[in-house]
Amino acid sequence: QKEVEQNSGPLSVPEGAIASLNCTYSDRGSQSFFWYRQYSGKSPELIMSIYSNGDKEDGRFTAQLNKASQYVSLLIRDSQPSDSATYLCAVNANFGNEKLTFGTGTRLTIIP
Amino acid sequence: NAGVTQTPKFRILKIGQSMTLQCAQDMNHNYMYWYRQDPGMGLKLIYYSVGAGITDKGEVPNGYNVSRSTTEDFPLRLELAAPSQTSVYFCASSYSWSRSSYNEQFFGPGTRLTVL
Numbered sequence: 001q002k003e004v005e006q007n008s009g010p011l012s013v014p015e016g017a018i019a020s021l022n023c024t025y026s027d028r029g030s031q032s033f034f035w036y037r038q039y040s041g042k043s044p045e046l047i048m049s050i051y052s053n054g055d056k057e058d059g060r061f062t063a064q065l066n067k068a069s070q071y072v073s074l075l076i077r078d079s080q081p082s083d084s085a086t087y088l089c090a091v092n093a094n095f096g097n098e099k100l101t102f103g104t105g106t107r108l109t110i111i112p
Numbered sequence: 113n114a115g116v117t118q119t120p121k122f123r124i125l126k127i128g129q130s131m132t133l134q135c136a137q138d139m140n141h142n143y144m145y146w147y148r149q150d151p152g153m154g155l156k157l158i159y160y161s162v163g164a165g166i167t168d169k170g171e172v173p174n175g176y177n178v179s180r181s182t183t184e185d186f187p188l189r190l191e192l193a194a195p196s197q198t199s200v201y202f203c204a205s206s207y208s209w210s211r212s213s214y215n216e217q218f219f220g221p222g223t224r225l226t227v228l
Contacts, residue, residue, distance in 0.1 A: 032214050032215055034216065034217075036219075042221070042222075043202055043219040043220060043221050043222045044155070044202070044219050045219070046216055046217070046218065049214060049216055051214065088154070088155070090217075092214070092215045097215070098143055098160060098162055098215065099145075099157060099160065099170070099215075100215060100217060102154045102155045103154060104152075104153060104154035105154060
């Protein structure tokens with residue numbers, strides 16, 4: 001069974017520190033990886049996509065992918081209270097597959 | 113662009129009633145999806161469509177029906193509502209693989225449904 005696993009948290013991080021969110025997946029053939037941010041009562045918002053091994057940076061966000069170890073992570077630098085949300089990891093099995101598999105999310109709280 | 117829109121935002125149904133959740137997108141996406149999200153849980157795929165006239169079941173299709181007569185619209189029909197269908201429903205859309213190498217999905221604002 002294809003699975004995406006995340007630590008449910010809550011993860012508490014002081015304001016200004018680096019928040020590190022992790023996700024592992026079971027399908028070794030997975031090709032595309034996404035991080036969504038979901039504020040309480042709101043819909044998921046795509047914040048990062050990564051497709052190749054290594055790091056991808058966008059502002060304060062860095063996504064890291066290691067296909068050999070089957071994990072993907074999201075780093076948030078200079079964490080702000082507005083980063084407090086649930087972060088969902090999503091994986092697409094292979095090119096041509098129309099569906100994403102979502103993890104259950106990690107709840108992140110930034111402490112002022 | 114409005115992106116993905118959903119109506120209504122909230123709805124309360126009585127057991128046994130039926131309703132249609134509306135979803136529309138103006139991004140010319142081929143693929144559209146319906147998910148449900150229960151409190152503290154992840155997203156579960158109900159139905160999806162890869163184009164007008166083509167739909168397929170997801171992980172939790174029982175109690176729901178869909179149709180896709182146009183590229184823009186993908187309504188979700190609930191027949192004989194049950195308390196187990198109390199949830200938040202999200203519609204999403206994405207480009208097809210032939211137009212984008214990736215499957216980035218974009219979500220609507222959601223419909224919060226309560227069945228009493």
